[in-house]
Amino acid sequence: MEFEREIQLVQRSAGGTVPPLFTPAAAEEVRAFHRTLPGYAPTPLAELRRLAEHLGLGALHVKDESKRFGLNAFKVLGGSWCLHRYLREHPGRHTFVTATDGNHGRGIAWAAARLGMESVVYMPKGSAKERLENIRALGAKAEITEWNYDDTVRYASRQAAEHGWVLVQDTSWEGYEQIPMWIMEGYTTLALEAAEQMGEEGPTHVFLQAGVGSMAGAIAAFFAHRYGERRPAIAVVEPHAANCFFRTAQASDGQLHGVGGELRSIMAGLACGEPCGLAWQMLEGCAESYLSLPDWVSAKGMRVLGNPLGDDPRIVSGESGAATVGLVAAVMGDPACAPLRERLGLDGSSRVLCISTEGDTDRENYRRIVWDGAYPSI
Numbered sequence: 001m002e003f004e005r006e007i008q009l010v011q012r013s014a015g016g017t018v019p020p021l022f023t024p025a026a027a028e029e030v031r032a033f034h035r036t037l038p039g040y041a042p043t044p045l046a047e048l049r050r051l052a053e054h055l056g057l058g059a060l061h062v063k064d065e066s067k068r069f070g071l072n073a074f075k076v077l078g079g080s081w082c083l084h085r086y087l088r089e090h091p092g093r094h095t096f097v098t099a100t101d102g103n104h105g106r107g108i109a110w111a112a113a114r115l116g117m118e119s120v121v122y123m124p125k126g127s128a129k130e131r132l133e134n135i136r137a138l139g140a141k142a143e144i145t146e147w148n149y150d151d152t153v154r155y156a157s158r159q160a161a162e163h164g165w166v167l168v169q170d171t172s173w174e175g176y177e178q179i180p181m182w183i184m185e186g187y188t189t190l191a192l193e194a195a196e197q198m199g200e201e202g203p204t205h206v207f208l209q210a211g212v213g214s215m216a217g218a219i220a221a222f223f224a225h226r227y228g229e230r231r232p233a234i235a236v237v238e239p240h241a242a243n244c245f246f247r248t249a250q251a252s253d254g255q256l257h258g259v260g261g262e263l264r265s266i267m268a269g270l271a272c273g274e275p276c277g278l279a280w281q282m283l284e285g286c287a288e289s290y291l292s293l294p295d296w297v298s299a300k301g302m303r304v305l306g307n308p309l310g311d312d313p314r315i316v317s318g319e320s321g322a323a324t325v326g327l328v329a330a331v332m333g334d335p336a337c338a339p340l341r342e343r344l345g346l347d348g349s350s351r352v353l354c355i356s357t358e359g360d361t362d363r364e365n366y367r368r369i370v371w372d373g374a375y376p377s378i
Contacts, residue, residue, distance in 0.1 A: 008292040022221040027188035045197035050309035055332035059351040066359025073358040076107030081186030097165040099156040102131035109140035128362040171212035171276040184218040191222040203353040207324035211272040213279030220286035235289035239265035243292040269320035301326025317356040324354040
């Protein structure tokens with residue numbers, strides 16, 4: 001089926017009101033907290049000059065979140081801020097529980113351990129054993145379930161209710177919004193760092209991965225507030241197998257649209273079939289483009305970042321982390337993608353920002369893709 005190989009794009013106006021959250025001032029407060037944590041340092045913003053020249057872009061910057069607190073992913077920013085905020089309002093001993101594809105759960109386990117709290121982590125069917133063991137190594141009780149991500153979230157919610165645990169999930173639903181909002185606030189440290197590192201000129205285009213959408217929504221809103229009328233064009237990317245934001249934007253009927261089934265994609269961290277309502281509220285006012293990607297795009301990004309041109313820095317980026325760079329490389333490098341390039345407004349004056357959200361969190365699969373060119377197609 002040709003759709004499985006093609007990059008799909010839907011665009012809509014982002015002229016709505018940006019929610020009055022995630023301002024630079026609010027992000028400063030969040031970062032002040034993160035600076036108190038052992039091992040905090042801004043993650044590198046790599047400028048890939050040679051790649052930008054090769055692709056015909058003005059500039060290409062990649063924020064390397066594999067360097068975040070030694071955890072190989074950005075998710076700990078949201079988890080640590082959320083636990084801090086929760087304990088400020090609910091002091092005492094708590095057990096925190098969550099569902100995760102890997103990185104979010106590892107961040108919760110890390111933060112809980114540093115606060116002297118217990119954590120329980122559930123992972124969806126097909127999760128990598130390495131990711132499971134990384135979570136257990138931080139002291140959490142963790143196991144892989146028999147369900148997809150969204151059903152695992154529901155199971156974690158039931159366990160929280162049954163045992164009196166605190167559910168710490170980075171997606172929202174009716175009656176469950178404060179905790180995911182705190183998690184989203186935590187991600188603004190990443191955005192603030194990137195904006196400062198890029199300087200006054202800032203990006204013209206920002207490409208953001210969406211699983212449940214919490215990172216994409218928070219960062220899109222931050223950039224809208226920071227740059228105002230000069231705000232960059234925001235593009236949201238997802239795998240074909242879990243393209244809930246793409247479907248929601250495509251339907252444009254005021255409803256959230258999910259994806260069911262096994263959600264099979266190499267982009268495990270993005271394999272979430274039900275969008276976060278809070279994230280959609282942010283993206284609806286800030287993002288213009290929604291792209292649904294086949295797995296080969298992510299694999300391409302992993303190889304491009306791992307095998308740099310000239311003196312560009314090498315970035316080890318995992319399956320979810322490399323999706324945006326893979327997209328930019330494909331759109332700019334393939335003549336067949338010229339219509340996509342034009343619709344996205346990418347040219348020699350574009351200053352592009354991508355976020356490598358994770359490193360090689362599943363090293364066996366990383367080698368299989370980068371060394372052997374092998375991965376399960378959807």
